[in-house]
Every structure is written in structure tokens, then in C-alpha cells.
Amino acid sequence: MQKIEAIIRPFKLDDVKKALNDLGIQGLTVHEVKGFGRQKGHTELYRGAEYVVDLLPKVKIDVVLDDGQVEAAIDAISQVAKSGKIGDGKIFVSPISEVVRIRTGERGGSAL
Amino acid sequence: MQKIEAIIRPFKLDDVKKALNDLGIQGLTVHEVKGFGRQKGHTELYRGAEYVVDLLPKVKIDVVLDDGQVEAAIDAISQVAKSGKIGDGKIFVSPISEVVRIRTGERGGSAL
Amino acid sequence: MQKIEAIIRPFKLDDVKKALNDLGIQGLTVHEVKGFGRQKGHTELYRGAEYVVDLLPKVKIDVVLDDGQVEAAIDAISQVAKSGKIGDGKIFVSPISEVVRIRTGERGGSAL
Amino acid sequence: MKLLKMSVAALAWAVVLFLLFIPTFSPVSVWAQEAETVVAPEESADEMQVEQPAAMAAEAPASAVPAAAEEPEPTLDTGDTAWMLTSTALVLLMTIPGLVLFYGGMVRKKNVLAMAMQCFAITCLVTVLWMIAGYSFAFSGGSVIIGDLDRTFLSGMTLESLSGTIPESVFMTFQMTFAIITAVLIVGAFADRMKFSALILFMTGWSLLVYSPIAHWVWGGGFLANAGVLDFAGGTVVHINAGVAGLVGALVLGKRLGYGSEPLPPHNLVLSVAGASLLWVGWFGFNAGSAVSAGAGAGMAMAVTQISTATAGLAWMFMEWVRKGKPSVLGIISGAIAGLGAITPASGYVDPTGALCIGLAAGVACYFASTSMKMALGYDDSLDVFGIHAVSGTVGVILTGVFAVEAIGGTPGLLEGNGGQVVTQLYGIAVTIGYCAIITFILLKLVDVIVGLRVDQDAERQGLDINLHGEVVS
Amino acid sequence: MKLLKMSVAALAWAVVLFLLFIPTFSPVSVWAQEAETVVAPEESADEMQVEQPAAMAAEAPASAVPAAAEEPEPTLDTGDTAWMLTSTALVLLMTIPGLVLFYGGMVRKKNVLAMAMQCFAITCLVTVLWMIAGYSFAFSGGSVIIGDLDRTFLSGMTLESLSGTIPESVFMTFQMTFAIITAVLIVGAFADRMKFSALILFMTGWSLLVYSPIAHWVWGGGFLANAGVLDFAGGTVVHINAGVAGLVGALVLGKRLGYGSEPLPPHNLVLSVAGASLLWVGWFGFNAGSAVSAGAGAGMAMAVTQISTATAGLAWMFMEWVRKGKPSVLGIISGAIAGLGAITPASGYVDPTGALCIGLAAGVACYFASTSMKMALGYDDSLDVFGIHAVSGTVGVILTGVFAVEAIGGTPGLLEGNGGQVVTQLYGIAVTIGYCAIITFILLKLVDVIVGLRVDQDAERQGLDINLHGEVVS
Amino acid sequence: MKLLKMSVAALAWAVVLFLLFIPTFSPVSVWAQEAETVVAPEESADEMQVEQPAAMAAEAPASAVPAAAEEPEPTLDTGDTAWMLTSTALVLLMTIPGLVLFYGGMVRKKNVLAMAMQCFAITCLVTVLWMIAGYSFAFSGGSVIIGDLDRTFLSGMTLESLSGTIPESVFMTFQMTFAIITAVLIVGAFADRMKFSALILFMTGWSLLVYSPIAHWVWGGGFLANAGVLDFAGGTVVHINAGVAGLVGALVLGKRLGYGSEPLPPHNLVLSVAGASLLWVGWFGFNAGSAVSAGAGAGMAMAVTQISTATAGLAWMFMEWVRKGKPSVLGIISGAIAGLGAITPASGYVDPTGALCIGLAAGVACYFASTSMKMALGYDDSLDVFGIHAVSGTVGVILTGVFAVEAIGGTPGLLEGNGGQVVTQLYGIAVTIGYCAIITFILLKLVDVIVGLRVDQDAERQGLDINLHGEVVS
Numbered sequence A, B, C: 001m002q003k004i005e006a007i008i009r010p011f012k013l014d015d016v017k018k019a020l021n022d023l024g025i026q027g028l029t030v031h032e033v034k035g036f037g038r039q040k041g042h043t044e045l046y047r048g049a050e051y052v053v054d055l056l057p058k059v060k061i062d063v064v065l066d067d068g069q070v071e072a073a074i075d076a077i078s079q080v081a082k083s084g085k086i087g088d089g090k091i092f093v094s095p096i097s098e099v100v101r102i103r104t105g106e107r108g109g110s111a112l
Numbered sequence D, E, F: 001m002k003l004l005k006m007s008v009a010a011l012a013w014a015v016v017l018f019l020l021f022i023p024t025f026s027p028v029s030v031w032a033q034e035a036e037t038v039v040a041p042e043e044s045a046d047e048m049q050v051e052q053p054a055a056m057a058a059e060a061p062a063s064a065v066p067a068a069a070e071e072p073e074p075t076l077d078t079g080d081t082a083w084m085l086t087s088t089a090l091v092l093l094m095t096i097p098g099l100v101l102f103y104g105g106m107v108r109k110k111n112v113l114a115m116a117m118q119c120f121a122i123t124c125l126v127t128v129l130w131m132i133a134g135y136s137f138a139f140s141g142g143s144v145i146i147g148d149l150d151r152t153f154l155s156g157m158t159l160e161s162l163s164g165t166i167p168e169s170v171f172m173t174f175q176m177t178f179a180i181i182t183a184v185l186i187v188g189a190f191a192d193r194m195k196f197s198a199l200i201l202f203m204t205g206w207s208l209l210v211y212s213p214i215a216h217w218v219w220g221g222g223f224l225a226n227a228g229v230l231d232f233a234g235g236t237v238v239h240i241n242a243g244v245a246g247l248v249g250a251l252v253l254g255k256r257l258g259y260g261s262e263p264l265p266p267h268n269l270v271l272s273v274a275g276a277s278l279l280w281v282g283w284f285g286f287n288a289g290s291a292v293s294a295g296a297g298a299g300m301a302m303a304v305t306q307i308s309t310a311t312a313g314l315a316w317m318f319m320e321w322v323r324k325g326k327p328s329v330l331g332i333i334s335g336a337i338a339g340l341g342a343i344t345p346a347s348g349y350v351d352p353t354g355a356l357c358i359g360l361a362a363g364v365a366c367y368f369a370s371t372s373m374k375m376a377l378g379y380d381d382s383l384d385v386f387g388i389h390a391v392s393g394t395v396g397v398i399l400t401g402v403f404a405v406e407a408i409g410g411t412p413g414l415l416e417g418n419g420g421q422v423v424t425q426l427y428g429i430a431v432t433i434g435y436c437a438i439i440t441f442i443l444l445k446l447v448d449v450i451v452g453l454r455v456d457q458d459a460e461r462q463g464l465d466i467n468l469h470g471e472v473v474s
């Protein structure tokens, strides 16, 4: 099994969730994170003090899935999360050696 | 070494922490996340607008541990985090290739 | 490619970001987390009720980078994030099998 | 370039104001023709007595309060003045922090500072406009259409000027807080999408060209007062006016991005409950203060305000509970505001039982207007300014004509056999809606031409706080 | 099914109320027997003068304020009326948003909207109940046990009705805000676990059957007033009453899930500090307003209120600092509320030095009651309604008997040689505790039978906001 | 050990206070020598009439308000009393929750409870100090330098004591709220780094040794009043005083960790907007209440307050918009507070047009003082207490001398040909700055020796909330 971590723009979350659901992926976990990258930040100004804020709000989605689903998921995410402007985000894939469903104790693919 | 990521119900956090501590595991890191899965969401209603909220509050615990401790940890977590109802959560295991303790520069198992 | 997860003290974030930037690392993702470990917690007191709070605020930085940059990054982080007191944090390294830049669809090292 | 744009905007603003005002004072204009019919009693420039609101005038003879009836020259009463100073503070409290919190809690977190900014900046802006010209337009006598320029920059308002039994300075400031809150109420309707520069331009025109005239008509001795329209504290001037302007704004600006397709939930209803609470408390100054004295009229106005508000809150809560299965805190506070809006025009005319009925009607009517009706019609009145204020104002103005008690406000209503009052009330409503809608629309279109009304999509998505004001709530 | 359940509940509610009320008016009941001893002076249905609070009556002769002593007919005073209008607004401010914020900040985030809802809904509910019957039961004369039905629906309250030197409408609304806050105070004791439907049913009964009678006994010419119990602004009627009802509620509902085993920390004490601040400010209306006039009595009441509050705040802070090593903001605001509660009954009777002593005693006593004592006894009075309000009320009522100064309130206390006053005060306390505890217990058990008192475990764990009201703070 | 340290601190505190006070009352001291020049009119211990603020005294003869001119014995006026009771509540509202929220929103989240604690604890502390000695030092007559001990523990303040037309108890409490807010204003300057124990010690000394004397000089019949310095509601006593003390504190304590190198942004400006709003509303009590009557003087004071505030808010907003490209909500509220501070000394002396000018000047001056000037000089006045309060106070006191209108406050200003008034005003400013700076510095150094002023680096980094008070906002 593999874990996909997709860092995307916050307002794309609903679309990505729908796209994955359409592939039959039934679970995912969402983190609110801040991202630093090529995308330019903002300037905040408080009286005399000016700050450049280069950590921008992003959403990270973790999905664990069977190896066979990985490419389809990457495609789906890439498609709906893309705006074409800098800052659309990344997808990282890494191996998962075991999955357990706490409720039932099931392991492996059937635990997803 | 391995990393266990356990997604659990928020109110189970204290119990899981205790259970892992009892196994001699001395560190862990906690994320507040939102989970989407089989568990049914809630409906929020604001004047005319009705929203189904299917991203539910969960807690994700990261624990890195020696390979030998993995099974015990999975068992401990599964046991205390289980309520038997849909939404109890998952445990994911993945390989870790290096660990460093920042304070001392120690590496590997002794850094945990 | 590898993923470095560095758990550090929150007020070190700016320094670590700068140190990584100096190595030419152009992106990273930041999580606000709570850490449990050897570092002693605080006591909160609300009227009669006294609580020991042993989950302390930490920041987790995820950086995905080429294998060749890993050691330099570990060194850089270790150096600036270190205060010498218990609770400085950990660095975990794990393998990444694929990277995609959503904006362009690029894969692998050039997607970073 | 920004600077340039701003200068142009400022210039344009001045010009527009100027152009818009010419007809008002030009002798050949339609306005002036209507004004021929005016009788302007006791208008000596030096010792001018500012007109009391029509509502008060109507109430005075009937009320048991020792108000000047035969005495030609009322003197300052410290008790009345104490209450009016307090009332002024209470009405200001309704806007800041009342509306700041009420509206701020209902928007998304990324827009909360922009909302606070709009409320606070309009408070400052309308204060200055009122001092310069707004008060003079509304209350300086003039014709039945508009006041004159006698009180511009408050010239002639001395320590000796009285308005009834209170100093004119207090009356002026009290009325100023009404001008402020009416303008601020509007912004809820098109929250989360307007440019700040556009807002400032629009509100400048709106306050002078819509609020002041209507206030004059109803309270400044204008033609609606003469027609006998009963509006104690602002069902037409404040609530219908703000609600209609809000609706026009929501229609002209269009819907928020994502409206209808994604959740746009309130980010912190604790703020909204606190805000609604301050609105409620401050409304005692609004309604009981509109008696312009600390007597039995003020007392009864406070009592009926409390009763209508509570009843409307419960009415909305139970409607929601029965129809949707859960009573919500957003629901009960919405109902309470509806009850406050509805009792506003009635508060000097009805008794407690009338207030109970008015509250009930307002709670139910505004519930449907802000839920089913809004959904059916499809406009995005973001914080239900129309659904709550215009609807409750309308319900209140009509029911004032129904429940008015002669022994309380001097005028009987339908239930006491004076069915004609309801017709008079409907006339007042129609005039207010018509005038407000047309001028609001024109103003918005003008501002759109000058600076553009709406922020771009990226800014709307990222939030107005960071984009327009360079600040965020962490 | 929900609808069905709700209808049944509504029906049951009506029936219960009806049944409970029969004895009150039935001539064969015990109530009526006691009522034989009543003397009800000047009780002509038409021109009824509502009784002033006993406290006021007691104060009047001694005070230097030009209060009607010989004059048979007091006339309206605009200064007094101005202050009472203001005081009414201030006392309402204590509940909304005062208690909303004070309590809301102390619960966990998942329950904050439910807490706000409880406060706001009870405010609406008690307003309507007070208008319908509560005011009449408390203040319409009747017997020494309970008022009669003369003022139900406020019938007979006209523009001419006076209560002393202020309009009756103002007195009625002022007293209404006391009825509101007393009921709302209670909910802190069993926060985070009660069904909203159960709360509404319970509060309906409690306000009419517990609050109104006790208010009548102490302020409406009832038997505690006749016995000479001194309670200026509500040590018994408000604080002991709410605190005891809260404790009974906490015991009947049982502890919160996790109480004692997991942390249940306040989620946002900034809200609580803001709420406590508004309570403090509003309390000027509560205590100085209880003089029902804008004179020296009100001034002294305000001064002693300020002193007692500050002293109690510091006392709690230093206790905590010495015993636990850190002074906390929750501690100092808790102390301030304790000081406010304790000075409440005393505020028309004591001088500044007395206030200093009362504040000190209240701060220390409530500190121990809300920490060591609560821990030792093991009940879960979630927000320390008993530990702060009942305890400070008791301390205050007793010490009123100790520190009363004849030159201020007309009655000497223990220190001026009138030891018997302390006994009278203890009598007042005992009656209040006993009656309140018994009826509260019965009402809760009844409501438990009708709709059940407590939410289920899942709902409690997930939070009341989403489960009962379908809303969350994001 | 902590206990030991605390006891030592307490002892030291007592000793320091004692030592500091000896000179004040010792006949050989410099103080007393200056005091030789005193004339203390009508000072009979029994029937003492507390001095009205010089401002009021100056205003009385010129004003049209029926204030006692020939009448030797003013009697209690219920209207005036009603307004002053209300004003007292309003000024307390400015501090709690006004400043709690205003300051609390501007600090980082980890320090918000510590900020709230400081505001609330000082409120309690100054209340008790004022009752014990502060009021007596400021207002009990005495010399032109300092009052005497006649009113310590408020002894002799009975129900009969009047201060003009209001009870002395009301005057005392009203002035208490000024003493409170002045002390609390200071803490913004050295937010996020002071030990709480140090703060308590410092504020005890500061309130008695700096605030009370200066209040006496300007309002208690002291030498600045005699010199003819015009300060209606506290430009010197409150704003310059607090601002200078803040700056000295910021310099003595040093910069916050990370100042200049890392972002230290406000964590929640919604709180700050709410706080600024409450400050604005409460300021009506501050300024219009300083008329100590409910007449035309109060009315005009309220009107000019509103106008100056709004103008200054807009001025700051437009400055920022033009210079930085974005108008911020922090900017407009900062400007509004600047406008409030500047109109404070002027509010009984100027007309609306004067207020417009004063507001404009204050908005622009404070904008530069809090941005460019602060950056250039490099001190860390965290929440701009100096940049806003001292600067606006100075602007206001000077411009009072420029815009004073004889027909309003009885004294003409520069524009009416009385150029000398500006010099008198500068004298008042210089004395206030000099005295305040020196004594504040000495007090801070003393406290530093006793308990240390600053928390350690770890505590500052982790946050004061958890470290000093054992609490956090979750």
C-alpha cells in the first residue's frame, strides 16, 4: 500500500474530496498546514511594523490506498487541484507497510 | 525503525497516551486533523442554509519506534481506542530510515 | 527522494526556515502539533482543578528533498534548532517514492 | 498608480456629491416645485428650535408626562438630559461594538476584520458627514422635502440651543447615532465582496442623499410626518431603509463566490450572540430614547421593546425547532433582532399586549423571509439585512397602525377603530422603499463606474482581511 | 417522532404548570391559610400602587434624599426615572452579554454555543413569563405569600401608573431583569450536560414557582419583609436562590463525563474576563438601581459595591497566590463576582469600611468553597454557582446584619448593638434555602419524567453545540 | 521559597510606601515649603465640600446651565446624579472590559490572559488604594501640592455629603474610575515582559505618588488649577501622565525578545476593535461626565468628543492608505483613540469646528509618533501608549489653549485673542511630564531592586499566561 500526501490550496479541498470519492476511495485525513514555497507571500502592517508573511495556508490530505489506485488518485487530484498559478501544491507518495482498522482489527487492504 | 500513525477519536487521546507510556514508549507527536470516512457526519443549519459536515474531528498520533515494539504498540492502541462504532480510526505503519535527537545529535534507536 | 520530518520548538521556526533556504531548499510545509516526551509539562490551575499539561506546543516541518541533500539538511536543522535543553525535538527521515508538482504535472526531483 | 486611482476617486467623489446636490437647492428643480407646498413654521434663523421628531410631537399632547403643552418655552430638564445622554451612548454601543460583533461573528474568519473595518469606518464617516451637512439636511427646518443649510458644520448650535427640554447638542448627537447605525446595518447584505474604497464613496452619498431626506420626511417636519405616518424610532427611516438598500446592494454586487455550492458558515457565533445582546441592550436607548424625555413614555417604550424582542426570539426558535428539529442560537438571536426591528416604529404607540403580538408576527415573518423566501428568490443577502430589517420594519410599521393605543401614543389604530391609519402606514412604507431603492441603485452604479464595486476573485477567495487591510486574525 | 415528543412535552408543560398553580389560588390550600394573616394596605384594583421593595421602604425614612415621607402622592421625577431606565439596561447587560461571555468562556469549546443559547433563551423566556404572570405573582400585592392575578399580562399598567417616583413600566422592567439573571445564573452549575428542552421546561416552572414567590416575600410586601429581613438588592432572592437551585441541579443531573479523571479546562478566559467585567459594570444598575432613585442612597450603594468587589477580587487572588504559587485571572474574576454577590444584600445598609470587610470575607469564603470544599464533597457544580453565589449571598446577608449602619439604611446592625438583626437575617437565609431546594428538586424530577434531563453520552462527548443546536464555533 | 520571596516583597512594599510618604507630610520637607503658599478656602473638617475639578469651576460662571452661581448651598439634583452614576459606570466600562479587550487583542495569544490579569488586578488594586488614601490625597483640600488625610478610608463621607449637586459618594467613585484607567493605560507600553509581582508593587506606588498628586494639582484645587491650566477631563492627569509613565517603563524594562527581528503581530484585532468601541462609548462618561451635571455643558462635551474621535480615526486611516496603500482596522481604531485623547482636555472648552481641527491634528500627529518616530528612536512601546496617549494628550492640551471658546468654557483661547493660554497650557504639560517621568523612574528602579522587573527569557518565550498565571487560552 501507498500513502499519498497532497498539499493543495484550501479552497480546492471540497473538489479533491469529491474527485477521490468518485474513484471509490472511501477515507482520507485532512491537516491544516502552512506552506512555504515559490508562491509569494503577503505583507501585514501593524502600525509601524511591516511583516512579510511567507507561510501561506494550505491543506494537506493523507490518503492511504492500494498500489493499483495510486496513479488514478494522482491524476484525479492533479486535475481538480490545478489552477495553473504558482502555489498549487505537491503530491508526495510513500510506502505503507501495514494498515489496521481499529474498530475491527482488520489488517491490510481490507482495512481501508 | 517504524512510524506508526494512528488516527483516533479525540476523546481517546489520553487513554492511548497512557497505554503507550505503559509499553515504555517515551515520546509521541499529536496532530489535530479532520477525517472523512464511513462515519456519518452532522448537519449544520444556519438560517436557510443547511450543510452536511462530513469532515469530523480526529486526532492523529505519530510514534516512531523500534521494529520490535510495533506489534505491541498496535495492539495497545487498538485496544484502548476501540469503541466498536464506525469511525474508530486507522493505524498506518511505514518505514523510517533515520532518527536524530536534535539536542544531542544522537542517531538511530538511542535517539528515541 | 527522502522526507525529513523535523519536530522543533515553535520559536525556532524562523531560524530553521532560513537555514534550509540557505541550502537552496525552496519549499517546506509546517504543522502545528503537540509533543509528548521527556520535557516536563506545566501545571494549569482552574479554581479547584489542577491539570498537568504534558502535551507541549511544537512545530513539525516536512521537507522533501533529493537524497543528496539529506545530510546537509539534518545538520542545518540540528544546529539552529538546538538549545541544549530537553525538548529540542527530533528529526525523522523516510523514503518518498514519487513527487508531483500539481501546477505543471512535473514528476520526481524537478517537481521540488 | 494606486495613489493616482485614489486621487481620481476622491475627486470624482467630490464632483458627484456636488452634482447630486445641485437639484436639491436649485429653484427650478422638481424638488423645489414640490417644496412649494411647504409650510415652515417658526423658522427664524437666529433662535431656531430644531423640530422634534414627528413621533414625539404626536405623542406629546396625549401623554401624561409633564411635557410642554401650553408653555411656549420649554426649559432644560436635567433628568431628561441625563437619559438622552445615556441613550446616545446606548445607540452608539449598538453599532460599535454591537454590529461589529454581530456581523463579524457571522462572516468567515478571513473576512472578519474587513467587516469590523466597514462598521468602524462608516461610524467615523457618518459622524463627520452628519456634522458637516447631514444634520442640517434632516433637522434644520427647510421644506417638507429637505432641510436647509442653516446647521451645516453645526453653526448656530450654542450652549443655549434647546430641543424640547434637552440641549440641542444632545439631540444632534442622539440623531447622529441613528444615521450611523442605519448606514452600518446595510453592509451585512453584501458582506465579503465589496471594495473598501467603493464602500466609502457609496456611504457618503447614501447617508446624505438617502438617510437625511427620509429622516427629514418622517421626523424633521417633512411630508410623511404631515401625512400622519407613525414611526416612533425608525421602522421606515432605519429598518426598511437599511434593508432595502441592502437588498439592492446584494443584487447589484451579485452573489458571493461559492454561494449555493459550498458552505459559508458563520465562523464564531459567540461574537454574534454578544453583538445581538449589545444590540438589544442598546435598543433601550434607541426606542425609549426616542421619547426624548425620561418619563412614562420612555418607560412604556422600554417595556414593550423588551417584550416584543423576547417574543420574536422565542417565535423564531420554536419555528426552527418544529420545522428543522433543532433550535439554534443563530435563530433565536435573529428572531430577537426581528422583534427589535418590528417594535421600533411601534414603541411609543402600543401597549404590552400589542408588543407581544408584534413580536410574534415579526419572529415568524422574518423566519420565513430569511429562510424559505430567500432560498426561493435566490439572492445572496449575506447576513439577511433585508430578510430581518426590511421585513421586521414593514411588519412593525403596519402593525403600529393596527395596535396603536390612543391612551399611549395619542393616535388610535385599527383595533380602536381607526382603520385609515394602516393605509397611512402603507403610504409611508411605499415612499421609503421606492425612494431608497432608486437612489441606492443609482449611487451604486455611479460608484461602480468610478472605482468598481467588487474585489477580484483571488482577493475574495483569500479573504478581504489580508487583501484590503493587510491584517489577519491569527 | 421528534415532533410528537415535543408536542407531548408542550402539553405536559401546560398541565404541570396548571396543576402546580391550583394550590396557590385555591382557598383551601395551606398557602391560603398562611395568607389569612395578610394585611394588604391600599389595594384598590384600579389605581394600585405597586409595592416598593422592602429594602427601599426601610431606607426611605432614614435617608436624606428628598423621598416622599409625608407627601401622600409621589410624582414622577425625571432624574430618578433616567437612572432607573439606565439601571434596567445595565442589569440586562449583566445577563446578555455578561453571563453569556462569563459562562461561555469557562466551558469547553464544543459547548460554548449551547451555553450562549441557554442564557439567551432563558432571557427571552423569563421576559414573557414575567409579563404574563411572574410580575403579578411577585409585586401585585396579594398576600404575604404570593401576589395575585391583578397584573397578569401587565393589565392595568398604564402611562399614569407610578411606583414611587418612577413609572411602573420602568419598575416592572427593572424587576424583570432581576428575574432573568437569577434564572440564567443557575445554568452554570449543570453546564455541558442538560437537554435544552428540559431546561426550558424547568426554567418555566422555576421562574414562576420559585423566583416570583421569594421575590414577593422579600420585596413585594411578603412575610420576610415583614419579619425585617434586610436584603437590598437580592442576597437571598437572587444569589442564594440561584446558588442553591444550581447545586440541586448539579446533584440531580450528576457529574459531567470525565469529571475528576480528565481535564475540563475553560476554553477561553478572555471571554470570561470580558463577561465578569460587564457583570461588574452592570452591577451598578443592580445595586445602585435598587435604590429606585438617583440620590445619595444610590451613590453610596455604588461606592460600596465598587469597594467590596475589588477587595474580594484581591482576596481570592492573594489566597491563590500564597497557597498555589500563582495568581490566576480566573481567580481574581471569581473573587470579584463573590464580592459583588456579597455586597448585594448589604449595598443599601453599610458604609465603605463595612464593604471592605464584606469583600474580604466573601473573597476568602468563596475561594475555599469553590476549591477545597467542592473537592472534598465531590459534587460537580461546573462553574461554581453554589460556591460563589450561594456562599457569597449567605456571607453578604449575614454580614448585612453585622455591618448595617443606621445612618445609611435606617437599621442598625450587630456592630451598632442590634444583634437580633443577624438572627433575622439567618431566618431569611434558611427560608430561602429550604423553599428553593425543595421546589427545585421536585421540578427537576418532574421534568426528568417528562422529557429526561440529560443528553446521552455520545452527545455529551461530541459537544452540545453540534448535537442540540446544529452549530459550531470554527 | 516562593512564599518567602513574596513575604519579603510584601514587607518591602510596606516599608517603601512608608518611606516615600514621610516627606509628603513632614513639615521640614521641600513639599511642605512649597505648600506654604497654599490658600485652602472653606476647609472645615466636618462639613467639608470636596472641590470640584478646576475645569468645572472655570466653566460654571460662563455656562448657561443653571449651575449654582449665587446660591451658597447647592442641593442634590436627581438628573445630574443620574448622569454621574451613569458616567461612572461608563468610565469603568472603558477599563473593564474596554482596555482588557483593546490591549488583549494586540498582544500575542500566549500573553493575552496576562494582559487581562494586569488590567483587572490594577482595577481592583487602585479601587482599594483610592478608598484608603488616593482620594484623600487628590481631593480632600490640603495644600496646593497634595490633599490631606481627612478622607482616608473615606471617613466623613456620609449620605449628606454633596459635591456640587451630586452626592460626594458619586463624585468619589467617578474620580476613582479615572484613577483606575490611568494606571491601566500604562501597562500597554511594557506588555509581555513584566513580572506580575513587580507590576503590583509599582502600581501601588504610582497611583498614590504620581496619580493622586497630579490630579490634585489640576482638579483638586492645586497649583496647576490656580495657574489657570485648562484640562477638562484629563489631558495632563490621564493621558500625558499615562503615556510618559509608559515610555519610562518601556525604556527601563527594555525591548521584548525578538522586537525588530521577528514578527510580533496582534493575535486578534476583533477583540481590539470591540475594546476600542467600548472605550469610545465609555468616553462619553469620561468627557461629558466631567461636566459633573446633566446640562448643556455635558451635551456639548459629548458632541465634540464624537466629532474629534471620528475625524482622528479617518485621519489616521487616510494617512496609512496614502502612505502604505492599505487602510487598516488597527489604524482607524488607533486614530479614534488618539482623537479621544486629544479632545479630553478640550471637551468643555471648544465648539464642534474646534473639535474637527483637534481630531485632525491628533490623528496625523499620533500616526507619525507611533510609526516613523517610534521606529526612528527605537524604543519598544509595545502598544503605543506614549505614541497615542502622551502625544494626543499633548496635542489636545495645547490646542485647548488655541481653540477655547469663551462662550462655551468661560475662557478664550488663542483664536479669540488670548495667546497667553497656550503658554499656560505648555506649563501644565511640562510640569506633568517632568514629575511623572522622575517619580516613575525612581519607582521602577526601586521595584527592580525589590523583586526584579522582568520575567526570565524562557518565560517570556513560552508566554506569560502559562508561566505567571498557570492558565492558557486553548
Ligand SMILES: Nc1ncnc2c1ncn2[C@@H]1O[C@H](COP(=O)(O)OP(=O)(O)O)[C@@H](O)[C@H]1O
Residues within 6 Å of the ligand: A007, A034, A035, A036, A037, A038, A039, A056, A058, A085, A086, A087, A088, A089, A090, C026, C027, C028, C029, C030, C062, C063, C064, C065, C101, C102, C103, C112
Ligand atoms: N520540498 C518541499 N517539501 C515539502 N513541502 C513542499 C516542498 N516544496 C513545496 N512544498 C509545499 O507545496 C506548496 C506549494 O509550493 P510552491 O513552491 O509555492 O508552488 P508550486 O508547487 O506551484 O511550485 C508549498 O506552500 C509547500 O507547502
Ligand SMILES: Nc1ncnc2c1ncn2[C@@H]1O[C@H](COP(=O)(O)OP(=O)(O)O)[C@@H](O)[C@H]1O
Residues within 6 Å of the ligand: A026, A027, A028, A029, A030, A062, A063, A064, A065, A101, A102, A103, A112, B007, B034, B035, B036, B037, B038, B039, B056, B058, B085, B086, B087, B088, B089, B090
Ligand atoms: N484511506 C484512508 N487514508 C487516510 N485516512 C483514512 C482512510 N480511511 C479512513 N481514514 C481515517 O480514518 C477515520 C475513520 O474512518 P471511518 O471509515 O470513518 O471508520 P472505520 O475506520 O471505523 O471504518 C477517518 O475519519 C479518516 O480520518
Ligand SMILES: Nc1ncnc2c1ncn2[C@@H]1O[C@H](COP(=O)(O)OP(=O)(O)O)[C@@H](O)[C@H]1O
Residues within 6 Å of the ligand: B026, B027, B028, B029, B030, B062, B063, B064, B065, B101, B102, B103, B112, C007, C034, C035, C036, C037, C038, C039, C056, C058, C085, C086, C087, C088, C089, C090
Ligand atoms: N518516539 C517518538 N515519536 C514521535 N515523536 C516523538 C518521539 N519522541 C519524541 N517525539 C517528539 O519530540 C519532542 C521532543 O522530545 P523530548 O523527549 O521532550 O525531548 P528530547 O528530544 O530533547 O529528548 C516531543 O515533544 C515529541 O513531539
